[in-house]
Amino acid sequence: MSSQIDHLLDENRRFAPDPAFAANAVAKPELYERAKADREGFWADQSRELLDWSTPFTEVLDWSNPPFAKWFADGSLNVAYNCLDRHVEAGNGDRVALYFEGEPGDSRAVTYAELTDEVKRLANVLTDLGIGEGDRVALYLPMIPEAVASMLAVARIGAVHSVVFGGFSADSLRSRIDDAGAKLVITADGGYRKGNVSPLKPAVDQALEDRGGLGPQATVEHVLVVKRGGNDIDWVEDRDIWYHDVVPQASAEHTAQAFPAETPLFILYTSGTTGKPKGILHTSGGYLTQAAFTHRNVFDLHPESDVYWCTADIGWITGHSYVVYGPLANGATQVLYEGTPEFPAPGRWWDVIEKYKVTIFYTAPTAIRGFMKQGRQIPQARDLSSLRLLGSVGEPINPEAWIWYREVIGAGKTPIVDTWWQTETGAIMVSALPGITETKPGSAQVALPGISIDVVDEKGEQVGNGNGGLLVITEPWPSMLRGIWGDPDRFVETYWSMFQDNGYYFAGDGARLDEDGDIWFLGRVDDVMNVSGHRLSTAEIESALVAHEATAEAAVVGASDETTGQAVVAFVILKESFLRENSAEGLANDLRAWVGQQIGPIARPRDVYIVGELPKTRSGKIMRRLLRDVAEGREVGDTTTLADTAVMSVISAQVR
Numbered sequence: 198m199s200s201q202i203d204h205l206l207d208e209n210r211r212f213a214p215d216p217a218f219a220a221n222a223v224a225k226p227e228l229y230e231r232a233k234a235d236r237e238g239f240w241a242d243q244s245r246e247l248l249d250w251s252t253p254f255t256e257v258l259d260w261s262n263p264p265f266a267k268w269f270a271d272g273s274l275n276v277a278y279n280c281l282d283r284h285v286e287a288g289n290g291d292r293v294a295l296y297f298e299g300e301p302g303d304s305r306a307v308t309y310a311e312l313t314d315e316v317k318r319l320a321n322v323l324t325d326l327g328i329g330e331g332d333r334v335a336l337y338l339p340m341i342p343e344a345v346a347s348m349l350a351v352a353r354i355g356a357v358h359s360v361v362f363g364g365f366s367a368d369s370l371r372s373r374i375d376d377a378g379a380k381l382v383i384t385a386d387g388g389y390r391k392g393n394v395s396p397l398k399p400a401v402d403q404a405l406e407d408r409g410g411l412g413p414q415a416t417v418e419h420v421l422v423v424k425r426g427g428n429d430i431d432w433v434e435d436r437d438i439w440y441h442d443v444v445p446q447a448s449a450e451h452t453a454q455a456f457p458a459e460t461p462l463f464i465l466y467t468s469g470t471t472g473k474p475k476g477i478l479h480t481s482g483g484y485l486t487q488a489a490f491t492h493r494n495v496f497d498l499h500p501e502s503d504v505y506w507c508t509a510d511i512g513w514i515t516g517h518s519y520v521v522y523g524p525l526a527n528g529a530t531q532v533l534y535e536g537t538p539e540f541p542a543p544g545r546w547w548d549v550i551e552k553y554k555v556t557i558f559y560t561a562p563t564a565i566r567g568f569m570k571q572g573r574q575i576p577q578a579r580d581l582s583s584l585r586l587l588g589s590v591g592e593p594i595n596p597e598a599w600i601w602y603r604e605v606i607g608a609g610k611t612p613i614v615d616t617w618w619q620t621e622t623g624a625i626m627v628s629a630l631p632g633i634t635e636t637k638p639g640s641a642q643v644a645l646p647g648i649s650i651d652v653v654d655e656k657g658e659q660v661g662n663g664n665g666g667l668l669v670i671t672e673p674w675p676s677m678l679r680g681i682w683g684d685p686d687r688f689v690e691t692y693w694s695m696f697q698d699n700g701y702y703f704a705g706d707g708a709r710l711d712e713d714g715d716i717w718f719l720g721r722v723d724d725v726m727n728v729s730g731h732r733l734s735t736a737e738i739e740s741a742l743v744a745h746e747a748t749a750e751a752a753v754v755g756a757s758d759e760t761t762g763q764a765v766v767a768f769v770i771l772k773e774s775f776l777r778e779n780s781a782e783g784l785a786n787d788l789r790a791w792v793g794q795q796i797g798p799i800a801r802p803r804d805v806y807i808v809g810e811l812p813k814t815r816s817g818k819i820m821r822r823l824l825r826d827v828a829e830g831r832e833v834g835d836t837t838t839l840a841d842t843a844v845m846s847v848i849s850a851q852v853r
């Protein structure tokens with residue numbers, strides 16, 4: 198970490214806003230003043246301006262029972278109506294909502310009128326299947342228009358969606374369906390990935406297998422299946438239903454009912470510091486307010502003329518807030534792309550930008566670093582001149598990648614917004630505002646208007662400019678998580694106990710304030726890794742490793758990686774009997790594959806080192822810091838608190 202800080206301290210390039218851009222920018226500097234003078238009044242204004250309320254709210258924030266916030270609680274609205282019908286009613290039904298681009302090259306433009314129609318039909322189908330207010334629906338889908346329609350149809354009837362990333366395994370899906378007690382699963386036969394059909398339905402079948410006792414098979418009544426991949430699938434009579442057999446036939450008449458602002462909208466599972474993923478709960482009015490506000494102001498959205506593209510999968514929070522809810526609430530036209538950036542060849546994303554004349558592009562540093570490796574001639578062979586704003590999310594963006602992004606993709610002129618936020622925060626919290634902020638490569642910079650952020654030491658004292666510490670959020674915000682599904686104690690413990698006396702939300706990120714007070718993020722300070730912008734927990738991967746019959750003990754660390762930011766590196770002690778009968782190398786490969794099966798390919802360790810011992814303190818705690826030194830090829834740090842100080846030299850020798 199210290200070498201990273203030194204490096205960032207050297208970064209002093211500055212990019213002032215272009216006056217022509219600023220003149221036409223959505224965000225105005227007065228936003229900061231207004232929010233500073235009256236934070237709650239500011240959010241109330243934004244909410245009234247950006248959303249249609251069926252019952253106007255009179256109360257803005259109820260913080261009488263912290264940390265359980267209520268925003269706009271006496272107001273009511275329908276989230277899907279705000280994302281769909283009202284745009285049609287305003288005469289924009291013919292505007293394209295989604296330019297869908299399938300990986301094999303099929304494409305289809307879906308207008309607001311068409312998407313509204315589809316969602317109404319699907320809402321009727323869901324109601325017929327017995328889904329009502331508060332019921333949970335799990336979604337396990339590729340990046341296709343039906344995925345967007347499914348989220349909105351669930352929201353429209355006051356039910357709660359839980360989207361599970363299509364790259365997660367059957368076991369991960371099973372535990373998420375089970376935790377949420379889902380009544381319905383919406384999936385597809387398969388989706389396209391890297392030129393092949395990647396099956397999804399078989400994982401749902403496996404997740405719903407009866408393994409005795411209670412399980413998801415006890416709550417799930419139906420599985421609604423979209424035909425996408427055309428792959429052969431098994432069929433469970435009376436449980437499984439083809440989407441195309443019921444949705445086109447259903448009535449397109451559906452009046453959206455208004456629900457109170459605090460109606461649960463979705464649950465999204467994310468990795469924490471323990472093995473069990475947390476079901477982060479978001480509600481309706483506050484979430485949609487901040488998603489719409491940030492999407493409009495941070496991305497300088499002009500809905501009549503922009504073509505926006507966020508590359509995130511809907512299985513992550515970025516896909517929820519900046520593919521579905523923010524853009525659609527704002528009536529944006531956007532690209533929805535199904536596949537990977539490399540298929541059929543590197544440059545596919547640039548082809549998509551050229552084809553649809555994308556103006557606003559939002560992606561992750563890991564993708565940018567991957568493109569840097571391929572070389573600038575690939576993007577330079579395409580016409581990217583439509584781009585006028587670039588965004589970054591998911592992890593700190595290193596200044597080199599930032600500069601490359603601006604020079605090569607942004608023709609040296611587009612503003613870049615580096616947006617910091619989390620599944621828990623629901624929407625962007627820290628970012629430059631284009632046309633206002635003078636940007637600094639590598640710094641996410643400033644809290645948005647209406648957001649109160651600080652950097653403090655372990656006692657909660659402000660560190661002041663020029664110093665590093667822990668990032669905290671000091672005041673409640675509209676799109677804040679409302680809890681962890683089914684586990685209020687864990688919610689309080691995880692986020693609010695660290696700075697209990699101050700009432701601060703602890704984000705789990707290290708950050709530094711520069712001399713101007715701008716924020717530089719330094720990565721997680723807990724046992725959460727960030728691999729290609731995806732959060733993974735060391736504990737979760739360790740528990741998968743020890744679940745393998747050959748493993749005696751395992752420790753996992755996130756080691757820095759040129760492309761993925763961090764990479765999963767595992768140190769494993771094998772059972773003697775297995776070592777005797779198998780080669781260490783073969784077992785290491787088996788374990789990599791095993792983790793991929795247990796959790797999903799993103800969790801597969803880059804390296805598995807078979808070792809004889811792990812470094813432990815006298816109280817038996819594994820010292821991951823030392824293992825990280827080994828994994829990153831550094832000299833091993835202070836070992837004096839180890840129970841056996843010789844162990845690190847043994848491990849270092851075994852790894853080499």
Ligand code: 6R9
Nearest residue numbers: 590591592593615616617618619620718732
């Ligand atoms: C939106 C999202 C959240 C964690 C967060 C932090 C890291 C995200 C970042 C960033 C530095 C940025 N993170 N954006 N770090 N600069 N612009 O990614 O949500 O998947 O929940 O991850 O990602 O460490 O705590 P999520």
